[in-house]
Amino acid sequence: MEQSPWKLGEELTMPLPELHDLVAKEEKACLLQEVIVYYDCEWTKRGVELVDTPGVNSIHGRHTNVAFEQMRVSDAIFYLTYYNHAFSKADQYFLQQMGKVNETFEQDKLYFIINASDLANSPQELNGVKNHVKEQLKVNGLKEPRLFALSSKKGLEAKQKKEVLDQSSFGVFEDHFREHTIEExxxxxxxxxxxxxxxxxxxxxxxxxxxxxxxxxxxxxxxxxxxxxxxxxxxxxxxxxxxxxxxxxxxxxxxxxx
CATH class of the missing domain: 1.10.287 (Helix Hairpins)
Incomplete structure (x- = not known):
């Protein structure tokens, strides 16, 4: 068995490229309490902290517990699904639990995002996917879900080219988040x-x-x-x-x- 050069309770500082091996392998990741990545952008300058939790379909049971613990202390929660992803039993159970947790908050914290919307062949197809996802959310107890269909690929390309996002799906989402969560x-x-x-x-x-x-x-x-x-x-x-x-x-x- 390979012996780790680190001790429990120790804090480590490393370049971002070296982080992947630690967080991608569960035998190492399970020993990490948290990983803090410093990134300079509009939102972090506003004081927003972004927390990426493990996925609900992970084979490691602790991942779901980590996600729920983070939900309880977050001011906004993004549930991210892929454009052509089919809802599994694990997804449905997690959504039901999310809905129950959200009901305990004074205000709605949930945002549901369909990523890779650029894969749609037409606006009609995209609307069909959005309606399907919205129906699944309602079936699982989320009565009025805030649903956004985005393309992170196109959003990133636009930001890198310094193009205006105001009329894009990403621009609409950012404006809504800024108005309804940050200002609140x-x-x-x-x-x-x-x-x-x-x-x-x-x-x-x-x-x-x-x-x-x-x-x-x-x-x-x-x-x-x-x-x-x-x-x-x-x-x-x-x-x-x-x-x-x-x-x-x-x-x-x-x-x-x-």
Whole structure:
């Protein structure tokens, strides 16, 4: 048996071409907790983290568990199927479970994508495939699925040539995702920041009213909390998903320890 040069709990850094052997072979991949790939594009600059989970048809049972665990902590979930892929029993079971998990969320997180739409011989054929996939989704408990037929090949070619995507299927999908998920997340997170700021103001009032006669101490407390409010305001103006509400709320939590 080949002995690994790495130890459990160790973090490794390597060029991207060397990563393939680690993630493609299950005897090595099963020992990896996560793999982080740094990639510079419009979406990552906005703070979006893309997580690729194992497929549901894998022969390794842990892969499905990994996918479901990631679903619970994701803000948006893409279910990707191929243009000429037939739904298997495993697909149907996974879709049923996805639908149940999605029902526990406050908002719909699911996007269903048919890739390789350029394989269609005509718009009529593509519409037929879309209708078939939509019907399968509804049969498996997904009442109003958001379905997009895309060509990743053509989308990539257009981006590499710096062509406008506005009227393409990829452009429509990106616009929809930006409007219905990214902006919604920003709005929800900013509401959380606003609520935390109001909580700080209430804490200031309670603290100052309870402090007996020490004018200098009151002024110091007021100055410190005012600075916190101003910082939260700047965070809101320059908000990005990568910064996220987590860091802002951690800062505001510490300010409540008066």
């Amino acid at each position: 997340l920003k709005h929800l997170n900013l509401l959380s920041i606003k609520g935390k700021a109001e909580e700080i103001l209430n804490k200031i009032d309670d603290t100052l009213s309870g402090m007996a006669g020490d004018k200098e101490e009151k002024e110091r407390q007021l100055a410190r909390q005012t600075a916190t409010i101003q910082r939260l305001g700047k965070e809101a103006e320059n908000f990005s998903l990568q910064k996220g509400k987590g860091e802002v709320l951690r800062e505001s939590d510490s300010s409540l320890l008066i």
